[in-house]
Amino acid sequence: MLFGLAAGLLLLLVAQPLMPAYRSSRDVLTAPGREHLLGTNDIGQDVLTGLLYATPNTVLMALAAATVATATALIVAGAAAAAGATTRNMILRLVDALQVMPSILVLLFIGTLMQPGLAGLALLLGLTSWHEDVRVALAMLRRELQRENVRFARHMGASRTYCLRRHVLPAIRPALAALYLQNIRQVTLRAAGLAFLGLTDPRLLTWGGMMQDAMEHLYTPAWLWLLLPPALALTAFLLIILLLIENDPAGARA
Amino acid sequence: MTAGAIRISGRTWAAALLWGLAARFAVLMLVVLAVFILPRLLPGDPLGIMLSSDYTQNLSESELAELGARMGIAGSGAEQFGAWLGDLLRGNLGYSATHARPVATLLAECLPWTLLLILGAMPVYLVLAALAGIGAGRAAGGRFDRGLTGFVTILASIPPFVTAVLLMLGLAILWPVFPASGALPMLPSDQLVIRTGQIALHAILPVTALALHEFARFYYLARGEAAVLTHRPFVLNAVARGLPPCRLLAEYYGRNILPTFVARLSDSVSGLVSAVVIIEIVFSYPGIGGLIYGAILDRDYTLLQGATIAVAAGLLALNWLIDAAGTALAGRG
Numbered sequence: 001m002l003f004g005l006a007a008g009l010l011l012l013l014v015a016q017p018l019m020p021a022y023r024s025s026r027d028v029l030t031a032p033g034r035e036h037l038l039g040t041n042d043i044g045q046d047v048l049t050g051l052l053y054a055t056p057n058t059v060l061m062a063l064a065a066a067t068v069a070t071a072t073a074l075i076v077a078g079a080a081a082a083a084g085a086t087t088r089n090m091i092l093r094l095v096d097a098l099q100v101m102p103s104i105l106v107l108l109f110i111g112t113l114m115q116p117g118l119a120g121l122a123l124l125l126g127l128t129s130w131h132e133d134v135r136v137a138l139a140m141l142r143r144e145l146q147r148e149n150v151r152f153a154r155h156m157g158a159s160r161t162y163c164l165r166r167h168v169l170p171a172i173r174p175a176l177a178a179l180y181l182q183n184i185r186q187v188t189l190r191a192a193g194l195a196f197l198g199l200t201d202p203r204l205l206t207w208g209g210m211m212q213d214a215m216e217h218l219y220t221p222a223w224l225w226l227l228l229p230p231a232l233a234l235t236a237f238l239l240i241i242l243l244l245i246e247n248d249p250a251g252a253r254a
Numbered sequence: 255m256t257a258g259a260i261r262i263s264g265r266t267w268a269a270a271l272l273w274g275l276a277a278r279f280a281v282l283m284l285v286v287l288a289v290f291i292l293p294r295l296l297p298g299d300p301l302g303i304m305l306s307s308d309y310t311q312n313l314s315e316s317e318l319a320e321l322g323a324r325m326g327i328a329g330s331g332a333e334q335f336g337a338w339l340g341d342l343l344r345g346n347l348g349y350s351a352t353h354a355r356p357v358a359t360l361l362a363e364c365l366p367w368t369l370l371l372i373l374g375a376m377p378v379y380l381v382l383a384a385l386a387g388i389g390a391g392r393a394a395g396g397r398f399d400r401g402l403t404g405f406v407t408i409l410a411s412i413p414p415f416v417t418a419v420l421l422m423l424g425l426a427i428l429w430p431v432f433p434a435s436g437a438l439p440m441l442p443s444d445q446l447v448i449r450t451g452q453i454a455l456h457a458i459l460p461v462t463a464l465a466l467h468e469f470a471r472f473y474y475l476a477r478g479e480a481a482v483l484t485h486r487p488f489v490l491n492a493v494a495r496g497l498p499p500c501r502l503l504a505e506y507y508g509r510n511i512l513p514t515f516v517a518r519l520s521d522s523v524s525g526l527v528s529a530v531v532i533i534e535i536v537f538s539y540p541g542i543g544g545l546i547y548g549a550i551l552d553r554d555y556t557l558l559q560g561a562t563i564a565v566a567a568g569l570l571a572l573n574w575l576i577d578a579a580g581t582a583l584a585g586r587g
């Protein structure tokens with residue numbers, strides 16, 4: 001399923017030069033028909049084309065932000081695992097307190113000031129969701145670091161980096177993958193919410209942003225083809241990620 | 255010896271609470287710093303933005319300086335921060351130019367509406383999730399369980415703002431049984447009973463959206479717990495004795511699920527607040543979320559800063575109190 005998703009995404013990116021341009025036309029707010037399969041919006045842009053252009057933006061941004069979040073969590077957990085008990089306690093207390101902060105407060109504030117684009121959004125979302133994984137990552141790291149294979153290797157003179165690369169990372173890879181999937185889900189939800197409120201770069205086309213544009217047409221029949229396609233795309237993507245999480249045996253353990 | 259053990263545990267308990275307070279204070283200071291520094295990194299200052307957008311243009315130098323001092327953008331960065339922090343400590347969150355009211359007053363007016371939504375949704379989703387989760391978990395893998403869990407999985411994949419928009423579309427626009435926005439009609443009634451009814455009618459859709467969003471989390475929790483409880487000897491025994499179903503539900507399942515629910519409730523507060531903010535925005539509800547969104551649209555940075563800090567401080571304090579109560583309860587047993 002994951003490979004199918006990646007292949008589809010790659011195909012969309014490769015085919016982007018071949019796709020018709022997402023430009024405005026005189027066919028304003030036309031209902032779905034032969035000319036425009038999913039209709040057009042209020043400035044005559046084809047909704048299906050927009051949906052296809054928005055897909056890589058939304059999905060790649062989520063993947064990048066989840067990478068930032070997982071990597072940051074792993075680094076902080078690594079620092080906590082290497083540090084003494086006092087430092088570790090301080091890090092954990094800080095992480096607990098960070099968890100109390102609703103991410104939307106920070107996101108709204110920074111989103112208003114910066115209106116982030118693709119890279120900024122990935123960084124912003126990554127850096128506001130890493131703290132949720134630190135406890136889990138630390139537990140995994142400490143469990144693996146105390147195993148006898150690592151102790152033996154250290155005893156035989158293996159370096160720390162060697163142990164990390166050859167013993168610890170392969171052992172925690174499945175659990176990390178599960179954390180990564182969880183992060184994708186969280187980040188997609190938050191990014192869509194931010195775009196829905198119009199707090200991302202207005203030039204960045206995403207599913208959340210398309211829904212925001214559709215909000216003006218709730219009182220006309222146009223919501224049918226303006227609101228539903230991006231909402232369904234978003235829900236379908238989140239559902240796929242959720243099913244991947246649930247079917248993952250490592251995810252059940254983590 | 256027992257006395258000594260109790261004293262040590264008492265001391266560690268107090269230390270843990272103090273550490274928790276210190277960490278939360280550190281996070282609050284991070285928020286305060288970020289909220290202070292970020293707007294000042296932007297090109298242009300609030301005064302310039304205010305004057306360039308609208309308001310009067312022909313102000314003298316001294317009037318401009320006075321206005322700048324009142325907006326807290328006079329002097330060096332350190333001086334500004336000192337003055338601002340002093341105001342914060344005295345409980346002065348600033349003055350909103352667009353509302354022409356102090357920020358603290360605005361927040362105090364909006365807080366009850368947000369609390370109404372949260373406290374209205376909480377019993378709904380907790381009770382429904384417990385009942386549905388227990389029903390599904392008792393016969394895990396059965397037809398009821400598979401159908402319901404599949405439905406909840408789909409429900410959990412719909413972002414809260416999509417649920418809110420679809421509810422509004424379906425029950426307020428296409429089939430207008432509920433009002434689409436606001437917390438009261440344009441001309442609210444003077445009579446208490448009618449007014450309460452109007453408030454309830456306006457709150458139903460936002461509360462439903464919030465409850466649907468939080469339902470999935472507690473459903474999974476109750477289902478998992480019930481699936482384990484079903485095979486425990488005391489439950490098997492109770493079923494074999496032919497205990498009335500409602501007693502089984504309340505005394506055997508309910509009581510055992512309650513502690514996990516309470517623990518999860520304190521974890522879920524930040525998610526709940528995130529959801530309520532976005533739902534208030536969709537329904538133009540006059541709560542804290544709506545206030546913050548209005549501040550964003552009006553570029554009212556004073557209000558945005560004050561609201562962000564106040565909500566952060568309130569949540570951190572609330573979470574610390576819940577934690578303290580939890581530790582006290584755990585220390586008792």
